Amino acid sequence: MRGLLLFGLLLPLLNAAVQGSILPACCQVLIYLMLAQGLNLVVGYAGLLHLGYAAFFAVGAFSMAYLTSPQSPFHLQWSFYLALPVSVAFTLLVGALLAWPTLRLRGDYLAIVTMGFGLMLDPLMRNYDDATKAITGMAAIATPFAGINAMIWYYLLLAGVLVCVGLAYRVRHSSLGRALRALREDSVAAEACGISLARTKLQVLTLGAAVAGLAGALYASYIGTLNLAFPFDFNGSIMVLAMVILGGVGSIRGALVGGLALGVLNLICIPKLIDVVQVHVQPGLARALSDSPALWAKIEPWLDLSKAQFLMFGLTLVIMMLLRPEGIIPEQPVSYE
């Protein structure tokens, strides 16, 4: 893990050395890493299948935009430093409110309710675009300071990831973490040990929402212009869930590695591959097949790999889950030695 952290710290320098342009994509990966840690609390620690996590990410991001953007319907234009804690607190509150009616639900039913919330928020905000600016979007969202660049953002978001990892670590070693594991293993026995199932679930769902709120608020400030698109919809929820499961459910390092693997794959590798095919493979093939235009006409439309982005993503997931179904770094029991 130290190696990973060192690499994370040195990455912008490496990027500058080779005059690369991957920092913006890396910043997005860092956002995903925060989300993966937050969802791992709910899905991994507590064993509660949550299918609407991206909706809380959206709540955090839109709170930030509403509070700070000059185009916000509320015209508040708060500073970043005031809007950040308020956005997190508001998302936490939404998380608690949504958790309340689900406390008595188990397994699949909780998954259905959270999925319902995730699916509902998106069209609701779109349909009320006049009020929500979900499609129109909001620009000039406040940043920590004027003239902030990608490298500073990178380090800020890296710090955010460290905060989330630290939180996950402390929860794992607290009595809440123990209560969550107990609840996941055997809820009847957990109750017989004096653990309140409702209270414990409420705590972890609220906490998970707060982490998503933090990630969302930082994301909104980072990208500057916000409208309701990919990472906020159901696909976004599944993406984060895939990171947690791929990395190893319940494992902090697993969520980091899973988030890194899928984030890098989705935001860096696949776009690069699409580029390479378009720039190099396509013209070469076109020259080679210049004698038989009929064949070329058949092949050409398939060379636009951006249309197959989700296919590549899904295939990678399937292959990795076949090779290592328990995840890349499975959860280890807490050692008290």
Add this chain to the structure above:
Amino acid sequence: MSLLEARKVTRRFGGLTAVSAVDFRLEPGIVASVIGPNGAGKTTFFNLLAGVYEPSEGSLLFQGQPLAGLTTHQIVRRGLARTFQNIRLFGPMSVLENLLIGMHTQMKTSVISQWLNTPAGRAEEKAARVKCLETLDFVGLQGEAHKAANSLPYGHQRLVEIARALASDPKLLLLDEPAAGMNPSETHELTELIGRIRDKGITVLLIEHDIKLVMEISQQVMVLDHGHKISEGTPEHVSKDPKVIEAYLGAPEE
């Protein structure tokens, strides 16, 4: 004042009356047993005490306070801990962590201060570990603290479950067939352990099929059959009661 009092407690499941108008008083500081043939309603009676079910009729008092409306975890907080007929440990976790979970109700530091890793939180956690290790010594499982609970032999898993219940610092300990599946020497050690638990001032109420164990350790025995209390008293009294002999062996032929 009785530690536990059941007043005309009845529990029905649809048309079946599993426990029927049972009156029961348990004085503190003793070992008492509930016996009866299979299906007599013993486990249902336990589940009523532990708050898994609410009585259909009648009331339960623990230390003079009604248990009605309390959930299982609230009842544990009042000082009533239990074990299960089929062992329910947190299998992949270490024995020590199982006990720490049992101590959940004893942890007073707030979640926030645990996250901030304050000295008070660390001290409490350390004290909790020491106490759990002492409890493990007490049940005779010293040296097993760091093994996964499901890696222990069956008899030891039963002891871990008892230790986990003791970790909540109960006033009354409910043991549901603790000797089930144990060999004679393990049963002997268990009998001796139950005696030491009582000597610590913890009242023990057990369901048990091993009549030898029951007769050896109990000061009070209640016999249930088809949900009714058919006999109650000292082990000697109960074992000579014709109604009990009839319930177990059938009525003598005319």
